[in-house]
Amino acid sequence: MALTNKKPLPTIGVDKYTFFPLTEDTAEGATYGEAYSLKGTVEISPTDSGGSDVFDADNGAYETSSYIEKLGHEITNADIPPEVDAMWRGLERKNGLVTVGNDTKTVYFAVAWRILKSDGTYRYVRYLKGSYSFASNVGGKTKPSSGSIERQTAKATYTAIQRDFDNMYYEYIDETELPEGLTKEEFEENWFTDMNYYPAGKLGTLSVNSSAGTSGNTVITVTPSPQEGNKLVYKTDESTAPTVSYDEVLSDWTEFTSGDEITATTGHKITVAEVTAENKAVKSGSADIVSGE
Numbered sequence: 001m002a003l004t005n006k007k008p009l010p011t012i013g014v015d016k017y018t019f020f021p022l023t024e025d026t027a028e029g030a031t032y033g034e035a036y037s038l039k040g041t042v043e044i045s046p047t048d049s050g051g052s053d054v055f056d057a058d059n060g061a062y063e064t065s066s067y068i069e070k071l072g073h074e075i076t077n078a079d080i081p082p083e084v085d086a087m088w089r090g091l092e093r094k095n096g097l098v099t100v101g102n103d104t105k106t107v108y109f110a111v112a113w114r115i116l117k118s119d120g121t122y123r124y125v126r127y128l129k130g131s132y133s134f135a136s137n138v139g140g141k142t143k144p145s146s147g148s149i150e151r152q153t154a155k156a157t158y159t160a161i162q163r164d165f166d167n168m169y170y171e172y173i174d175e176t177e178l179p180e181g182l183t184k185e186e187f188e189e190n191w192f193t194d195m196n197y198y199p200a201g202k203l204g205t206l207s208v209n210s211s212a213g214t215s216g217n218t219v220i221t222v223t224p225s226p227q228e229g230n231k232l233v234y235k236t237d238e239s240t241a242p243t244v245s246y247d248e249v250l251s252d253w254t255e256f257t258s259g260d261e262i263t264a265t266t267g268h269k270i271t272v273a274e275v276t277a278e279n280k281a282v283k284s285g286s287a288d289i290v291s292g293e
Contacts (some may be wrong), residue, residue, distance in 0.1 A: 009117045009118045009119055009125055010117070010118050011115045011116060011117050011118070011123070012116050012117065012118050013043055013116035014041055014043065014044050014113060014114070014115050014116065015113070015114060015116070016037065016041075016112075016114050016144075016188075016192060017037070017038045017041045017044070017075065017077075017111065017112075017113045018035050018036065018037045018038070018111065018112050018113065018114055018192045019036055019038065019109045019110065019112075020032040020033060020034070020035050020036070020090075020109060020110045020111070020112075021033035021034075021036070021087070021107070021108075021109055022108040022109060022110055022129055022194045024048070025108070025163055025164045025165055026164060026165065027165065028165070029165055029196075030128070030129070030163055030164075030165040030195075030196065031194070031196075032194075032195045034109055035192060035193050036247065038077065038081075038084060039078070040077050040078030040079060041075065041076075041077055041078075041113070042076040042077060042153055043075070043076040043166055044073050044074070044075050044076075045073060045074045045076070046072070046073050047070050047071070047072045047157070048068060048069075048070060048071050048074055049068070049069055049070050049275070050066065050067050050068035050069060050099070051066070051067060052064050052065065052067075053065050053066075053067070053070075054067050054277060054284045055101070062275040066139060070096050070137075070159075070160040070171070070280075071127075071130075071159075071160040071161075071169050072093060072127070072130055072157065072158045072160040073157075073158050074153075074155055074156070074157050074158070075155065075156050075158065076153050076155050076159075077154055077155070077156070078151075078153060078154075079137060079138040079153070079154050080154040080155075080156055081137075082096070082098045082137075085098060085137055085156075085266055086098050087107070087291075088107065088109070088131075088132035088156065089104075089107070089133075089282055090105040090106065090107040091106055091131060092105055094136065099168065100275075102269060106131050107131060107132075108129050108130065108131055108161075109126050109129075109130060109131065109163060110126065110127060110128050110129060110130075110156075110195045111126065111130070112124070112125065112126035112127075112191060112192055112195070113125055117174075118176065118181065121172050121174065121175040121176055122174075122175045122184075123172060123173070123176070124172060124173050124174075124187075124188075124191055124195075125170065125171075125172040126170060126171055126172070126191070126195065127160045127169065127170040128160075128163045128168055128169065128170060128171070129160065129161055129162070129163040129164075129169075130158050130160035131158070131159055131161075132156050132158055132159075132160050133158075133159055134155075134156060134157045134159050137154040137156075139152075139189065140152060146151075149198070150153070152155065155231075156215060157265060157277070160195070164232055166267055173199065175187075175283045178199060178201075179199055179200055179201030179202075179246075180201040180202070180204060180246070180282045181201045181202030181203065181204050181246070181282075182199055182200070182202060183202050187199055200246065200247070201247065201282065203245065203281065203282070203283060203284055204248040204274070204282055204283035204284075205283060205284070205285055206222050206223070206224075206272055206273075206283045207222065207224075207273060207283030207285055208220065208221075208222055208270065208271075208272045208286060208287040209221045209222075209225045209287060209291045210264075210270060210284040210288065210290045210292070211290055212290050212291060212292040213261040213291065213292045214261065214292050215266075215291075215292050215293060216291055216292065217261045217262060217263050217264070217291055217292055218261065218262060218266075218269070218270075218289050218290055218291045218292070219259065219260070219261050220234065220256065220258065220260060220261075220262060220263045220270065220272065220287075221258050221259055222258040222272050222285070223258075225258065226274045227274070227282075229277055230274050230275060230276055230282065231274070231275060232255065232256055232257065232258060232272055232273070232274055233250050233253035233254060233255050233256070233272070233273050233276075233279075234242055234253060234254055234256055234262070234270055234271065234272045234273070235250075235253045235254065235270070235271055235272075236264055236268050236269065236270045236271075236289065237268065237269050238265075238269075239267050239268075239269065240269060241269035241270070241271045241287075242269075242271040242286075242287035243271070244271060244273050244281045244284040245281065246282065247281065247282075248280065248281045249278070249279050249280055249281075250273055250275055250279050250280075251279040253275075253279075258269070264289045264291055265289060265291060266289055266290055266291045267288065267289065268288075268289045269286060269287075269288060269289065270286065270287055270288075270289050271284060271285070271286045272284065272285055272287075
């Protein structure tokens with residue numbers, strides 16, 4: 001994919017903090033329980049850190065290696081409700097009462113949220129496995145006798161670890177980078193309900209027209225025009241229009257330009273696809289061939 005030098009934009013907000021209990025994590029895959037959306041997110045501060053080690057040899061720096069550690073985040077929320085605190089820390093909760101003792105256990109969760117950018121678009125983030133180690137929801141400050149009140153918040157710390165299934169920590173994507181044909185609404189519906197969801201595009205539609213050209217040839221016109229960096233390719237068949245899937249590599253199809261005259265037989269079928277520079281299909285359309293006599 002060609003790189004585009006887009007203007008970086010600051011972030012101005014965060015919401016839709018959603019976590020999922022991890023029910024299984026093996027070499028065969030990871031499964032998650034039902035999503036829980038926590039309202040009232042004030043701030044999410046990453047705890048990630050890292051650095052580089054230098055190996056010296058031949059009287060100088062010979063090799064470097066990078067490392068990352070302490071992946072995760074601290075969430076500041078309007079409050080951490082007791083039911084959430086109990087879930088996060090594996091605590092007993094009976095008749096609304098949360099009991100904290102020595103018998104705590106580590107419970108793993110995945111978590112997703114979105115970050116608002118200054119142009120109104122979002123960045124979507126998800127951590128695939130981690131645990132909550134602390135929730136500061138039992139402290140407080142006195143209400144002042146006069147003047148405005150101070151709205152007090154609660155915090156919790158999430159520490160990420162690699163998922164056993166694929167050794168991954170986290171993933172993120174910008175709304176502006178969603179695959180072709182995938183709407184923001186459809187993406188969000190899946191992103192915040194299915195932790196195993198992988199965004200994939202949908203094949204767009206081309207309008208393809210075949211008109212008689214010179215003897216034994218047809219003129220193929222296609223709308224809309226390909227996006228910058230893309231191109232048109234085609235394939236014919238005697239009876240059935242060739243089918244195409246999104247992202248399918250069509251390196252064996254024939255490249256052409258809309259309005260070109262090609263050799264083809266009346267009554268045969270043609271499928272035209274718009275492909276990327278890597279020959280991956282993003283749009284397609286078909287037509288019955290009409291050739292000149």
